[in-house]
Amino acid sequence: MKRILFALILFTGLAWNGPLWAETPLTLMLDWFPNVDHLPIYVAQEKGFFDEQGLAVEILSPSDTADALKLAAAGKVDLAVSYEPQTVMAAARGIDVRVVGRLIEHPLTTLLYLKSSGFTKPADLSGKTIGYTVPGLMDVLMDAFAKVNGIENYRLVNVGFSIVPALSAGRVDAVMGPFKTYETVTMAAEGLEAGFFELEKWGIPDYDELVFICGAETLSREKKRITAFVKAVARGIEVIEASPEAALAAYFQAVPDADRKVETAAFRLTRPYYAKRQVCDPERWQTFADFALKHGLIERPVAVAPLLPALDAD
The missing domain is CATH 3.40.190.10 (Periplasmic binding protein-like II)
Incomplete structure (x- = not known):
C-alpha cells in the first residue's frame, strides 16, 4: 500500500507540474522595445508553441540598445536578439558568443x-x-x-x-x-x-539583420532548451507565411499597447524578411567578416564557423 500511495503521489506531482523545463523560464532579451520585427517570437508564445516544447519563456526589453549581447555573453540572460555585424565585432574582441537561429534574414x-x-x-x-x-x-x-x-x-x-x-x-x-x-x-x-x-x-555585404545569440557556456548547458526555442520560433514564422492576419492578431494579443496602425503597416513591409530557415549561411557570414576586417569594423580576423553551431532545429 505504501508503494502504491507513493506512486500515486509521484504521478500526481508530475501531472500537476508539467515538464521540468517549464519550472525555470528561458530568458530572452530583445534588441529593442517589442515591435513587429519580433512577431514570430510572440506568435510562438501566443499559439502555445513554447508550451508544446515544454518551455516557459520570459521576454525582456533592454534598458539600453547595447545591453542584449553583453548580458547574453555574460550569461545574465539565456538568449538575446542581436545583429550579425554586432556578433562579428564581439567575436573579434574575444567574446565567446554563439548564433543559434535567425529572425530577419536580410539587412533592414x-x-x-x-x-x-x-x-x-x-x-x-x-x-x-x-x-x-x-x-x-x-x-x-x-x-x-x-x-x-x-x-x-x-x-x-x-x-x-x-x-x-x-x-x-x-x-x-x-x-x-x-x-x-x-x-x-x-x-x-x-x-x-x-x-x-x-x-x-551602397557597399555593405548582405547579412542577417536579427539573429538569436547566447553565450558559449549557456549553449553547452541549455542546448536542448535552446534548440526547442528555435524550433518554436520557426513554427511562428510558418504561421506568418500561412496566415499573416492570424499571426498579427496573436502579436497584438501579446503586445496590447502596440500602435495598431503603425505596427500593421510595418508588418506588411517586414513580412518578406522573416527568416525562411534557422540555419545561417557560413559563406555569407565569412564574406561579411572579411569585409569588416578590410574596412575597420574589426581589428583582427574572425573565422565564423565556431560562431554557428549546428542545432538540428531547422
Whole structure:
C-alpha cells in the first residue's frame, strides 16, 4: 500500500507540474522595445508553441540598445536578439558568443534622413551631424559606410531610441541604424516623409539583420532548451507565411499597447524578411567578416564557423 500511495503521489506531482523545463523560464532579451520585427517570437508564445516544447519563456526589453549581447555573453540572460555585424565585432574582441537561429534574414538597417533634406547620395552627408542607435555597432558601421561612400568630416551623436525626435527637431541630419520597415512608418504617422540609403545597395555585404545569440557556456548547458526555442520560433514564422492576419492578431494579443496602425503597416513591409530557415549561411557570414576586417569594423580576423553551431532545429 505504501508503494502504491507513493506512486500515486509521484504521478500526481508530475501531472500537476508539467515538464521540468517549464519550472525555470528561458530568458530572452530583445534588441529593442517589442515591435513587429519580433512577431514570430510572440506568435510562438501566443499559439502555445513554447508550451508544446515544454518551455516557459520570459521576454525582456533592454534598458539600453547595447545591453542584449553583453548580458547574453555574460550569461545574465539565456538568449538575446542581436545583429550579425554586432556578433562579428564581439567575436573579434574575444567574446565567446554563439548564433543559434535567425529572425530577419536580410539587412533592414538604413542611413535614414528627412526626404526634404534633399540628399541624393551618401557623400551629400559630408560635414553633417549623423546620429546612431546602438553604441559599439552603428557608430562603427557608420564609419565603414562613410569610408566606402566618401562621407567626410561628419560628427556622430548617440540618439539611442530617440530616432524620429532627433531628426524632426534638427538635432541630427541623418541616423544610422533605423529600419526601412519600421522607422519609415513611424515617421509617416507623424507626417514626415523619410529618405534613406539601404546599406546593402551602397557597399555593405548582405547579412542577417536579427539573429538569436547566447553565450558559449549557456549553449553547452541549455542546448536542448535552446534548440526547442528555435524550433518554436520557426513554427511562428510558418504561421506568418500561412496566415499573416492570424499571426498579427496573436502579436497584438501579446503586445496590447502596440500602435495598431503603425505596427500593421510595418508588418506588411517586414513580412518578406522573416527568416525562411534557422540555419545561417557560413559563406555569407565569412564574406561579411572579411569585409569588416578590410574596412575597420574589426581589428583582427574572425573565422565564423565556431560562431554557428549546428542545432538540428531547422
